[in-house]
Amino acid sequence: xxxxxxxxxxxxxxxxxxxxxxxxxxxxxxxxxxxxxxxxxxxxxxxxxxxxxxxxxxxxxxxxxxxxxxxxxxxxxxxxxxxxxxxxxxxxxxxxxxxxxxxxxxxxxxxxxxxxxxxxxxxxxxxxxxxxxxxxxxxxxxxxxxxxxxxxxxxxxxxxxxxxxxxxxxxxxxxxxxxxxxxxxxxxxxxxxxxxxxxxxxxxxxxxxxxxxxxxxxxxxxxxxxxxxxxxxxxxxxxxxxxxxxxxxxxxxxxxxxxxxxxxxxxxxxxxxxxxxxxxxxxxxxxxxxxxxxxxxxxxxxxxxxxxxxxxxxxxxxxxxxxxxxxxxxxxxxxxxxxxxxxxxxxxxxxxxxxxxxxxxxx
Numbered sequence: 001x002x003x004x005x006x007x008x009x010x011x012x013x014x015x016x017x018x019x020x021x022x023x024x025x026x027x028x029x030x031x032x033x034x035x036x037x038x039x040x041x042x043x044x045x046x047x048x049x050x051x052x053x054x055x056x057x058x059x060x061x062x063x064x065x066x067x068x069x070x071x072x073x074x075x076x077x078x079x080x081x082x083x084x085x086x087x088x089x090x091x092x093x094x095x096x097x098x099x100x101x102x103x104x105x106x107x108x109x110x111x112x113x114x115x116x117x118x119x120x121x122x123x124x125x126x127x128x129x130x131x132x133x134x135x136x137x138x139x140x141x142x143x144x145x146x147x148x149x150x151x152x153x154x155x156x157x158x159x160x161x162x163x164x165x166x167x168x169x170x171x172x173x174x175x176x177x178x179x180x181x182x183x184x185x186x187x188x189x190x191x192x193x194x195x196x197x198x199x200x201x202x203x204x205x206x207x208x209x210x211x212x213x214x215x216x217x218x219x220x221x222x223x224x225x226x227x228x229x230x231x232x233x234x235x236x237x238x239x240x241x242x243x244x245x246x247x248x249x250x251x252x253x254x255x256x257x258x259x260x261x262x263x264x265x266x267x268x269x270x271x272x273x274x275x276x277x278x279x280x281x282x283x284x285x286x287x288x289x290x291x292x293x294x295x296x297x298x299x300x301x302x303x304x305x306x307x308x309x310x311x312x313x314x315x316x317x318x319x320x321x322x323x324x325x326x327x328x329x330x331x332x333x334x335x336x337x338x339x340x341x342x343x344x345x346x347x348x349x350x351x352x353x354x355x356x357x358x359x360x361x362x363x
Contacts, residue, residue, distance in 0.1 A: 007099075007303065010035035010068050011059075012089055013080035014043040015176075017103055021078045022047055024295045026056045030303055031076065033059050035068045065089055069096050076306075079103060082176075083191070084184040087112035090130065094123040099306055100130040101299075105195045106319035108186020110327055111350060113320050120316040129305045131298070131312035132319035134199045138297035141273030142200060145259065145266045149204055153278035155263025160241035162201045164194040165253030173223050180223030182355050188225030190215070191326050194245030199314075199322045200257050200268070201233075205241060208233040208325060208341045215333040215358050219248035226358045231329045243329070321345070330354035 009025045011018050014036055025031045033051060036059045038044040044061045052058045062068040065077070069092070077093040079086050079102045087107035093100045094116075107113045120130040136142055148154055166189070178184035185192055202208070213231035220227045228246040235241070258267040264278035276285045298314070305312040328344040334357025343349060 005030060007031040007076045007306075008034040008072065008074045009076045009078060010037055010065075010072065010074040010098075011047070011078050011080060012037040012065055012068075013082075013103075014038040014040070014047040015080065018043075018078075018080035019047055019050065020295060021080050021101075021103075022051060023054075024299055025078070026051055026054065027296075028299065028303075031299075032057060035060050035062060035072045035074055037062045037065050037068045039063055065092055069093065069098065075099060076101065076302075082178040082184040083186050084108045084178070087116040091116050091119045094119045094128060094130060097123065097126060097128050099128055099302075101302055102130070102132045102316075102319070104133050104199075104319070104322075105186065105191060105326070106132050106316065106323050108182075108184070108191065108323075110320070110324060110344070110347065113323050114347070117316050117320055127309055129302065129312055130316050131302050131305070131314050132316060133295065133298060134196060134314045134318070134322075135295050135298045136196050136200055136271060137203055137314060138294075138301065139268070139271045141268045141271065142203075144273055144276065145268060146203060148264070148266065148276075148278050149259070153263065154259065154261030154265055155280070157205065157235075157237055157239045157259060157261045159239055160201060160205050160257065160259045162197050162241060162243045162257045164189065164197050164245040164255045165249040166193055166247050166255075167250045167252035168193075168220070168227070168247035170220060170222065173220060180220070180225055182224050185225060187326060187330060187354075188217075188220075188223065188229075188358075189227050189245040189247045190229045190243075190329060191225070193247055194229075194243075195322055195326060197245070197255060197257060198243070198325050199318070201241060201243065202318075202321055202325065204257065204259050205233075205235045205239055206237060207321060208235055208241075208328070210234045210338050210340055211325070211328040211332050212338040213243075213329040213332040215330060217358060218246070224355060224358075226330075226333075229329060229333070231332065233325075327354070330357060333357045
């Protein structure tokens, strides 16, 4: 394994999000992109040229992860491929005792996600760190809200509202063969665009207990998955929440998570803290929460965990919980009845074909 003070990083998947990871890592003093992996030669060559033109060392190029693991001395692998391939690639890297960071969502299949969870636990016993990108937990505003909840400053939490109101064109879905498919995208507005918001909702409110939902294709009829979903969730605390995600809100609106309690509440909108009341005060407190954290802050966290031998801020189990919540929404829509989160998490609905529960809006 490479020197822990200067990690050699393999970027697996050289598309848009792979470029984001490569740029983030390349700017760090404690890590270097030394390998690029993509089955598309043009994609990996283009990213290599981008790094070289920016003055960074030229990485080695590979067509698959196995070749990269055997042909280079990487210590950290960033999985940036289509969602449905995440778990298998991450497990391959963990089995070689490489630290792993996985783009959201963890995967699109809970069976594969559970298997990865077991692999991550085994790897952790050998000091190998695995984390899943959920950079909005590192937004300063989200941190302020979470700390207030943990300190009981909002009193008893009573409810929350989470919404992702975006627009995606038909051209967006047609731009890559995996977009809008069950096999590789794993879902639509909720799985792809809304999973970060689901994660924040769980971070604030805890694990859900019951979920009911309606998902549909409201505007994009050529895709397999939903472009609009509305769900209600009940949590262990007794609090409730509404969850809404859409890519059919032209020209594109805002992402917002608000939490409400008996002594205060807060609202995070487009990653910034917009409202904060606490400790029974009716006044909106001005909090200097700073800008969103983005990937840089999460890489700080991951490399700190590697150096310290501790847990990262976002674990594979956190990501499994978010994935199980998304799947519970799809199952509830398919079955047209409430489902229990724990039953979904533990696999009791693994045989439900959620694709048949996503349809056109009623006439």
